[in-house]
Amino acid sequence: MAFLATLVSAGLYLYASWPPRSAVLARKSGSESGKRAELVYPARFAFIVSALMLLAASAQLMLLLLKHDFSYSYVVSYSSRDLPLVYLISSFWAGQEGTFLLWAVLVAIIGIWVFKTAGDFEPPVMFFTALTNIALISLMLVRSPFALVPGEPPLDGQGLNPLLQDPWMAVHPPVLFLGFAAVTVPFAYAMAALWRNDYSVWARRVSPWAALSFAALGAGISLGGYWAYTVLGWGGFWGWDPVENSSLVPWLTITAALHALFVVRTKGTWQKTALALCIVTFVLVFYSTFLTRSGVLSNFSVHSFTDMGINTHLVAWLVFFTVISAVGFLIRLKHIPTSRRPLANSGGHSQQAVGRESAESRRAGVTLESAMYWGVLALILLAVLVLAGTSAPLITGGLAAVRRWVPWLAVLPESASNVGTAYYARVSTPLAVLMVLLIAAVPILAWKPLGSKQVFRRLRVPLAVAAAVGIVAALWGVRHPALLALVAFAALALTANAAVVLRAPRKAHRLGSYITHVGVGILLIGAVISTMYGSTTRLVLPLGKAKRFGEYSVTYMGMENPPSGKPRMKIVFAERNGRSFEATPLVYPNSRGEYMTEPYVRKYILHDLYVSATGPPQSSGGGRRLVLGRGETQEVAGYRVRFERFVAGSMTGDLIQVGVRLLVSRGGHSEVLTPMLSVDKDSRRTVTPASTKDGALQFSILGISATDAAVMLAVSGKGVGGEAVEVAGVDLSTKPLINFVWLGTVLILIGGLLSVYRRGKELRSLELTAAALAKPSSEGGRVRSVSVRRGAV
Structure with missing residues (x-):
């Protein structure tokens, strides 16, 4: 039913959009406008029916999980009777079928919001939105979450992976898929603008959704990183795993799109760049879905799903969206405007004189727009390089297949292979240095015209802070020139943007980008120091006998087996001042007999103490x-x-x-x-x-x-x-400034949410203004004069 209703909605919206024409031409044809109005209402009704059917399917799946109905394969595979309620609920999105259903439901809910606000763009925008759900529902028709168990149903299910039984992982998939669903809107508006050959309003309408995509994808990635740090036990938050990267690449491109949309709104340029980035982000989301769910990365990623028989359909939809996007963009390429006239009076970057660069800056070729240009270019280049590394198993596997067919091509690889983390470090570090330099420049370029002495005076404090941080980092042991530059320039970006925030604390809703940039600076400092300059010591602890670790005396006191929960070691850390605390890292067997470990993290302001078991304790x-x-x-x-x-x-x-x-x-x-x-x-x-x-x-x-x-x-x-003695093996690590990573992440997300609020508020203001301008006055039907508030997008 949901598939049929979505198909009907898409067909009606397509017919209402045909033939493709701009809003101006459509308004000149009264009969055409009437025909479209007659089609839009049944199209809306069909889309709402589809959304209700998807919600009903979700409610049914959730009920099956809560009732422990093990006659369904999905319930057997991802739940069990002993699961706590919160993890029983999260088992809804533990498997491929459930995540596709969740994704489709979110697209449907967002679609209802969109058709209420899309105006003249509704038919083409909703056609591409419905088309997205047709793709997602068709995948569920191939691999249904309601497939029955063959034969006699088991008495209990296989349960949820123990590593997924964590609060952070319980909320990670819904947040990430909210980002995937939100990406549909920028794509749909970009394709609608190309369809109608009308580029007058799409950037303003899509900006809140691009900001939501940025915030949701960023939050999903961050939750996954925090889960990896606190659960997996290897001591890091980002391992450049191909599945991790598959979410990072769309986040990088939607971040670039946000900056391009800012230039479109304020300068009237960069239309082609913004359109391309919104489209590419959507295609990359489908490509990441293919990488993680087709099984092609199963030998290279600990997070990848195995092949479940949907490869052909995933590839077909990926090719379909890529082709229609590329063809539409190329057909309209010559018609996309490049005018430098601003589309609207945006009031500038946080209301601070956007475009009023000083004559000195213009002569030097340094403007806010040029900074945006290099920043967007760096983001795109980083996305391309990370995508190349992520796709390495696919690329090398294809080349290896060619070699098997053509044996004399000995230069080709013999088998599929992956790139190491060293590749990502080499390609990301210089680009990160460039980006933080540009982030530091943004507040200076956004100020009113200044002479060289005034510029230096404004930068005096940020430069002093950056120099001090660089010296401290060098004394701490940061010797690599690129990493030292990254830490110092991140401090420069942090200080320069924090100065803007501190000068206008009551206008926080207008300072989202500055808060985000402060977060980027803090995060990069924490990432470099905690990743490169922490320390790890492996100890073998006999039962009851203390060993020294830095300022601590460490004693293994045995195992604890709580009635509800996982077995854990009890390790006492005694400090020289007489204080002590217990660390309780988990160590337990999974269903295959392998021992899993989860760390214990002791948090301090400037570092974490990270305690991870190397395996179960033994006695002989x-x-x-x-x-x-x-x-x-x-x-x-x-x-x-x-x-x-x-x-x-x-x-x-x-x-x-x-x-x-x-x-x-x-x-x-x-x-x-x-x-x-x-x-x-x-x-x-x-x-x-x-x-x-x-x-x-x-x-x-x-x-x-x-x-x-x-x-x-x-x-x-x-x-x-x-x-005869019982011993426990543990890894003890210190993670300096790891809390900077979490603080920076939170600030980035706060800045993103403030941008969502601001862009949505400004769009609403613009719509009210347009409605007021369109309303005839009582004097001869002439349009009333309405002033447009400065700052409307």
Whole structure:
């Protein structure tokens, strides 16, 4: 029903939009206008019916989850009877089918809001909005969330992935998909402007939605980063994972689009750039959906879905939207205006004299528009480079396929491969330096014309702060020139924009961009310092025996198994001043017998103490315990033991085997040992030890941490010694200035929401003004004179 109603709505809106013509020509044809009015109301009705059907489907799926109706495959796959209510609700969007339904519902709700405010643009805008939902609903027809379980329904479900049972991950998907849904509106308006060849109002109407897309996508990415930091245990918030990047790239392009739309509104230029960016962002959202849900990244990303039979349909829709967008843009390219006349009196950047650059600035070629140009270019270039790295498995896989068909092309890769984090660091750092320099310049360029002495006087404090921060960072240990420049210039951007905010605190709703720029500066400082200059120490803690870590005495006190919750270690940190606290990192087996870990984070103002278990604690009748990360070497009883890699064994439905390849050396002799660990379908564990040829040492696997790529081994034999003891392996890390990352993120989002509010308010003001101008006065029907408030978009 929802698919049919959306199809009818799209057809009616398309017919109401045909033939493509501008608003001026449409108003000259009274009969044509009447025909369109007759079609718009049934089109609206069909769209509302579609929205109601999608809401009903969502309510039904939620009810099935809450009732534990395990006759449905989706309920079995993502829920169980023991799930708390909040995670039972979040299992709605735990799988592909549920997220597609959530996405379609959000598009439908946004569409109802749009058709009430689109005016003359309603038919083409709503046609492209309905077309988006046709694509999403068609994917659910292929892979339905209401598919029944074949045969007898199970008594319980498989449950939600333990790592997803976290409050931050419960809200991350809805926020991210709100951003995906909101991106539809800029796309629909851009395509409608091309359809009608009318570029007079689209930028003003689309700006609030572009700001909402920026805020929602940014919030979704931030929630995912915070979840990774507090749950996954590897100590970071951003790993340049292809799935992470697939959301970052549309966020970069919609950020560039926001800046381009600002220039369109104030200067009347950059129409082509703004149109292209709004369209490309939408296409990139579908491309990211293909990357994450087609299974093409399953060997390269820990977040990727496996192929669930929708590849062909995803590719078809991606190609369809790409082709119609490209063709429409190219057909209208020569007709898109390039006039420098402002479209409306915008009142400038936060009401501060946009375009009133000084003669000195114009002679030097430095204007607000030129700063915007370089900023947008940097954002686009960063998006392209990140997209290239993210698509590397797809690109290299395609080239490898060509090589298999044409063997003599030996220069092509043999198999699909991914780029490392070093690639992203190399390409993003110089562009980030350029962007923070431009961000620092924006407040100066937005001020009234100033002489060179006045400019220096205004910049004196920001430059002094930047120099001081640079010196402190260098003393702290930041030696890399690019990173040192990034920290110093981020401080310059922070200070310059904070000065504007502090001068006008009562006009915060007009200062969204400045607040966002302050957040960018704070975030970059925190990201560089916390990522590059933290420290990590691995300790093996015997039960009840203290070890020293910096200013702390650290003692492992055993395991706690709460009746409701996950097993956790109890580790006491005692400070020299007599104070102490307990750290409780989680360590528990998943359904496949692998041990999962979740860290404990102790927050301070200027740093975090990050405590993560390397695996489960072990107890035995003697011998030694080794905790080895991949590539790490330790010595025991005169032998050097190196953990090289994991080795996959049997992976049937009833048995999972995994081993570790050890290189054991003594003197000039080396040998390879592979102890194995097996887990059957009932989670029973079987250990197969491996011994050296001389029988001196025997190695057994005690635990494996997949997230940390680490193994805990029991070593017994001649000369090993040891007494019965329980030991726990932990990684202790300090994360300096990590709270700057979270503070910067919050400020960026606050700035984005303020921009949504401001652009929406200004658009409403413009609509009221237009309505008043169109209303005839009582004197001969002449139009009344209405002054337009400065600042309307």
